[in-house]
Amino acid sequence: LxxxxxxxxxxxxxxxxxxxxxxxxxxxxxxxxxxxxxxxxxxxxxxxxxxxxxxxxxxxxxxxxxxxxxxxxxHTPSRASSLQNRLKPISWVNIMELLSVARLEGITPSAIERIRSRLEDIYG
Structure with missing residues (x-):
């Protein structure tokens, strides 16, 4: 674009x-x-x-x-080297995993679990 x-x-x-x-x-x-x-x-x-x-x-x-x-x-998700130039969109699960390892101030493990639970209810 x-x-x-x-x-x-x-x-x-x-x-x-x-x-x-x-x-x-x-x-x-x-x-x-x-x-x-x-x-x-x-x-x-x-x-x-x-x-x-x-x-x-x-x-x-x-x-x-x-x-x-x-x-x-x-963040670039893991992928095989043959797919180097092909990226698929990251999902909410990928974002939650990223936030859980990033250790940003204000994002606690309990907050991650509450958000994950709510998103699972919405998206399955």
């Missing part, structure tokens, strides 16, 4: 993470409301969706995902 043929998106990874962080923050604010629908601490919604919080979560998540994507990008 040539660079001039690639579609340039309006949103980047950082934007997507910011949307997820804002949605999570909003959901947490709704969970902390009392019976009358007002937040218990009576802060308005702008204070709940603190930009500094969203910015920090976005930067941290972006860095973490970039490390994972870099590991996946440089």
């Amino acid at each position: 040539l660079a001039r043929n690639a579609f340039v998106t309006e949103w980047g990874l950082q934007d997507e993470i910011a949307v997820l962080a804002a949605r999570y923050s909003r959901d947490q604010a709704e969970d902390n409301t009392c019976g009358n629908g007002l937040p218990e601490d009576h802060e308005d919604e702008d204070d709940v969706l603190d930009e500094r919080y969203i910015s920090a979560v976005t930067a941290s998540s972006r860095s973490f995902l970039a490390r994972i994507f870099s590991l996946i990008a440089v």
Whole structure:
């Protein structure tokens, strides 16, 4: 795929993470409301969706995902020398194996097992 043929998106990874962080923050604010629908601490919604919080979560998540994507990008599955120029796509199983041996900070063996279990339920 040539660079001039690639579609340039309006949103980047950082934007997507910011949307997820804002949605999570909003959901947490709704969970902390009392019976009358007002937040218990009576802060308005702008204070709940603190930009500094969203910015920090976005930067941290972006860095973490970039490390994972870099590991996946440089990984080449084992194959016979006769198939040197033929690569087939790696599966989620290959990615889970890669993450389990990479020992990235924040990815614990128990997290790997929970993810593996969920993906097995989805993909079999």
